[in-house]
Amino acid sequence: MEGALIARDKVGVQDFVLLDSHTSEAAFLNNLRKRYQENLIYTYIGSLLVSVNPYQELDIYTVTQMQLYRGVNFFELPPHLYAIADNAYRVMCNEYNNHFILISGESGAGKTEASKKILQYYAVTCPTTEQLQTVRDRLLLSNPVLEAFGNAKTLRNDNSSRFGKYMDIQFDFKGAPVGGHILSYLIEKSRVVHQNHGERNFHIFYQLLEGGDKDLLCWLGLERNPQKYTYLIQGRCAKVFSINDKNDWKIVRKAFSIIDFTEKDIEHLFGIVASVLHLGNIQFEEDSNGHAIIRDGTQIKWISKLLGAHLSILQEALTHRKIEARSEEVLSPLNVDLAFYARDAVAKAIYGRTFTWLVNKINGSLANKVGFLSGKTVIGLLDIYGFEVLDTNSFEQFCINYCNEKLQQLLIEMTLKAEQEEYELEGIEWEPIPYFNNKIICDLVEQKHKGIISILDEECLRPGEATDLSFLEKLEEKVGDHAHFVTRKLADQKTRKSIDWVDFRLLHYAGEVTYCAVGFLEKNNDLLYRNLKEVLCNSKNSIMRDCFLLSELDNRRRPETVATQFKNSLTSLIEILMSKEPSYIRCIKPNENKEPGKFDDFLIRHQVKYLGLMEHLRVRRAGFAYRRKYELFLQRYKSLCPATWPHWHGPAAEGVERLIKHIGYKPEEYKLGRTKIFIRFPKTLFATEDAFEYRKHLLSKAPVPLVWDRGAWGSLFLALAWMGLEATWDGGRFINGFINRKKPLCPENRDFVRLSQYYYLMKLRDHLPKNVLDESWLQPPSILEEVREFQCKGLSFSHQLQQKVVTSAVFSGKKEGYLESLGQPFLETRLSEFSKPLEASYVTPVIKYDRNGFKARERLLVLTQSSAYVVEMAKIKQKIEYSTLKGISTSNLSDGIVVIHVPEDNKQKVGNWDTAPVSWCLK
Numbered sequence: 001m002e003g004a005l006i007a008r009d010k011v012g013v014q015d016f017v018l019l020d021s022h023t024s025e026a027a028f029l030n031n032l033r034k035r036y037q038e039n040l041i042y043t044y045i046g047s048l049l050v051s052v053n054p055y056q057e058l059d060i061y062t063v064t065q066m067q068l069y070r071g072v073n074f075f076e077l078p079p080h081l082y083a084i085a086d087n088a089y090r091v092m093c094n095e096y097n098n099h100f101i102l103i104s105g106e107s108g109a110g111k112t113e114a115s116k117k118i119l120q121y122y123a124v125t126c127p128t129t130e131q132l133q134t135v136r137d138r139l140l141l142s143n144p145v146l147e148a149f150g151n152a153k154t155l156r157n158d159n160s161s162r163f164g165k166y167m168d169i170q171f172d173f174k175g176a177p178v179g180g181h182i183l184s185y186l187i188e189k190s191r192v193v194h195q196n197h198g199e200r201n202f203h204i205f206y207q208l209l210e211g212g213d214k215d216l217l218c219w220l221g222l223e224r225n226p227q228k229y230t231y232l233i234q235g236r237c238a239k240v241f242s243i244n245d246k247n248d249w250k251i252v253r254k255a256f257s258i259i260d261f262t263e264k265d266i267e268h269l270f271g272i273v274a275s276v277l278h279l280g281n282i283q284f285e286e287d288s289n290g291h292a293i294i295r296d297g298t299q300i301k302w303i304s305k306l307l308g309a310h311l312s313i314l315q316e317a318l319t320h321r322k323i324e325a326r327s328e329e330v331l332s333p334l335n336v337d338l339a340f341y342a343r344d345a346v347a348k349a350i351y352g353r354t355f356t357w358l359v360n361k362i363n364g365s366l367a368n369k370v371g372f373l374s375g376k377t378v379i380g381l382l383d384i385y386g387f388e389v390l391d392t393n394s395f396e397q398f399c400i401n402y403c404n405e406k407l408q409q410l411l412i413e414m415t416l417k418a419e420q421e422e423y424e425l426e427g428i429e430w431e432p433i434p435y436f437n438n439k440i441i442c443d444l445v446e447q448k449h450k451g452i453i454s455i456l457d458e459e460c461l462r463p464g465e466a467t468d469l470s471f472l473e474k475l476e477e478k479v480g481d482h483a484h485f486v487t488r489k490l491a492d493q494k495t496r497k498s499i500d501w502v503d504f505r506l507l508h509y510a511g512e513v514t515y516c517a518v519g520f521l522e523k524n525n526d527l528l529y530r531n532l533k534e535v536l537c538n539s540k541n542s543i544m545r546d547c548f549l550l551s552e553l554d555n556r557r558r559p560e561t562v563a564t565q566f567k568n569s570l571t572s573l574i575e576i577l578m579s580k581e582p583s584y585i586r587c588i589k590p591n592e593n594k595e596p597g598k599f600d601d602f603l604i605r606h607q608v609k610y611l612g613l614m615e616h617l618r619v620r621r622a623g624f625a626y627r628r629k630y631e632l633f634l635q636r637y638k639s640l641c642p643a644t645w646p647h648w649h650g651p652a653a654e655g656v657e658r659l660i661k662h663i664g665y666k667p668e669e670y671k672l673g674r675t676k677i678f679i680r681f682p683k684t685l686f687a688t689e690d691a692f693e694y695r696k697h698l699l700s701k702a703p704v705p706l707v708w709d710r711g712a713w714g715s716l717f718l719a720l721a722w723m724g725l726e727a728t729w730d731g732g733r734f735i736n737g738f739i740n741r742k743k744p745l746c747p748e749n750r751d752f753v754r755l756s757q758y759y760y761l762m763k764l765r766d767h768l769p770k771n772v773l774d775e776s777w778l779q780p781p782s783i784l785e786e787v788r789e790f791q792c793k794g795l796s797f798s799h800q801l802q803q804k805v806v807t808s809a810v811f812s813g814k815k816e817g818y819l820e821s822l823g824q825p826f827l828e829t830r831l832s833e834f835s836k837p838l839e840a841s842y843v844t845p846v847i848k849y850d851r852n853g854f855k856a857r858e859r860l861l862v863l864t865q866s867s868a869y870v871v872e873m874a875k876i877k878q879k880i881e882y883s884t885l886k887g888i889s890t891s892n893l894s895d896g897i898v899v900i901h902v903p904e905d906n907k908q909k910v911g912n913w914d915t916a917p918v919s920w921c922l923k
């Protein structure tokens, strides 16, 4: 206990306070620098996590660290990714809602690493079973496969994501990961055929050449030397010091077997990868008529073999274009330039569509096959290509940066804007803090008819001679007066020099980016000659046939342009995210050289500025560190005030007022809104948390059933769960008390009581004082993990063990779900005082509602072997025998209401209570 408090004082509080006292940018940067130099790479601004890429493995990603953060409020320990992950997870489990974690920052800032660490955190800390272990492995192993095919070395990052990824992790009602789903966004296909100096193609090509065994390479017609392949050598850096292609190949190869890829799938997949390399080596020359012919037939033969395409048809498709004139089809020979264009187009199309196939295949293997369909919640992880400025920026950078504008907009909408609007809504006095809203740039790009994408589409689709230059002219005409758009013609004298005639410049939220318009039309159209498509549709390679459907050939409608498809997919993504509870991680790149420990002030200041971190800080500082609905605040802290403990029956707002008056909040420390309490300073909250912690410590020492969270409806459900499972337990001995119950609970109710049982136990764990979770216990063999659990929780070990043995004798092989429940400790919630006169097996405080007027009354519910009793003080108010029980209904809401149905003809007058209802309604 003490340890936890000291740790919190030393680190958690300090983190907040330091930030709290820093309003100036310089002070904030100083703080970040100082922390970075001490290897403290994480900092909070409120609940937003700022992460500065360390470029070295620090000792903060261990399983012990993960366990440390598990189930602890995020402000209690030093800032960490795990705290954010755990917080989202816990809220999801408690409130059954969906979450997402948005990880943003520029290329190389550490987004992918962060998302992988979060995934690992869930894999390690979430409950699992043998069956779920496969799901967990698949979730983890989908990453190396996707990275192999979708990541590449760029100048800014040796493992840069060249596609956007949004991954939903699905959890069942117990909080166990049961499945996943990945949405991918616009892979940078142009990289397949062209790489800038110092950059590589996608990792998989190098991995295959480096790691693939001799027989495989021989079968694919490949040589173990990237220098032999045109598509791999343009960046002149096939070998990279920081990348171990051979090792990565092994991981990918192993991953394939775990994520359900058959040998045939793998054969076809690498047939495609090799075909792309062979395609790149095809050279054309001119025949006497100026038509393109293939110079050397070796490559095309390999492609024909690997794709299962007819050699002469393939040859023809690469050198001719099929033109449809009325009802006739005419083959028109291509010149050399067009033949190269066709070759590259088919290589890009093959790779791009195979990537989509790969994602779908992985999704098939991640699909939830084991979990309960009901009660499924998700946590989404968004790791998407970061803001990017290259020497020459093309259509791909335009899309990537537009995507980052959209995410910035989402963040503004959900934080800066939402927070300030919330104050207004809640009637809290507030001086608005200005911030840059990048909506204006999003509109410039995406507005219907008027935005850059619409203008680009118009140029792509209109008849006549449209070129990249005519597109640029259209832009000048239509958006030339926009404050965030410049071309050479529109620029003032000073900036003119830095913009070429084929360029346009956008003033993004993250800085200026000059785009070269050359290639925009072609990349946006992304057309593939019809005869090439036909070849691929008829391929014997099953992946190709899945990717190129014959129906596509019949569809005469022009496909949507790439930019419009991308815009639409981003709109859907934003909708997906808006429906979930957000957590944010802002990644910062500390220097351009990928060097550990180097804090480049200039570079970081720029990121702090455009990420809007100072505005976040000011809103946080001027605003309130914490806000919570009255009901939830009261629920958590009600034990701190005698008037609210154990129950407060009035409105929650009044309860909170009583509570904070009792604790002694000063007026400047809080504000009461319409539905929420707002606490200004973190220290106020910490003091409250400390008091709560101490209170729990005291409570847990007292006899459990009478004082411990009397409102814990879970206790009742636990009892009901046992009843539903037709058994109960008397003072350590199990008795088949309900064995004669004829009707078992229906499946929904059974799931529900199991859920209640599970959460009750989780609650039990969370409410134990921290010092009992002592890491000094020796790591037991896994078979004894359960025993250790009891030790850790401070429960009587031998007693629990005895009970487990007895239970095993009674239930093993007889009770459904018994094996699953083995790992959960039994509760010590028996009431010894009652055991003699009533032979009680279970006691819990409840609120009983009368049929007449639904009036609430505090009672105790006592469950014995044969009957249930409602008790007031020491008086039995009502008794019902289980043999007469008609049924039990539970509410489908989280209100904890249970109705116990009693037959009409079975009314009993007990004690002095003469209004025995037909049903008991309990909470």
Ligand SMILES: Nc1ncnc2c1ncn2[C@@H]1O[C@H](COP(=O)(O)OP(=O)(O)OP(=O)(O)O)[C@@H](O)[C@H]1O
Pocket (backbone or CB within 6 Å): 053, 054, 055, 056, 057, 058, 105, 106, 107, 108, 109, 110, 111, 112, 113, 114, 157, 158, 159, 160, 161, 162, 384, 385, 386, 387, 587
């Ligand atoms: N927490 C970390 N610990 C150690 N190294 C890290 C960490 N985060 C990032 N790095 C290093 O920085 C590199 C770049 O990180 P990462 O690939 O996550 O960047 P990114 O933001 O996803 O970039 P992109 O947008 O280009 O995909 C990693 O390959 C790794 O070397």
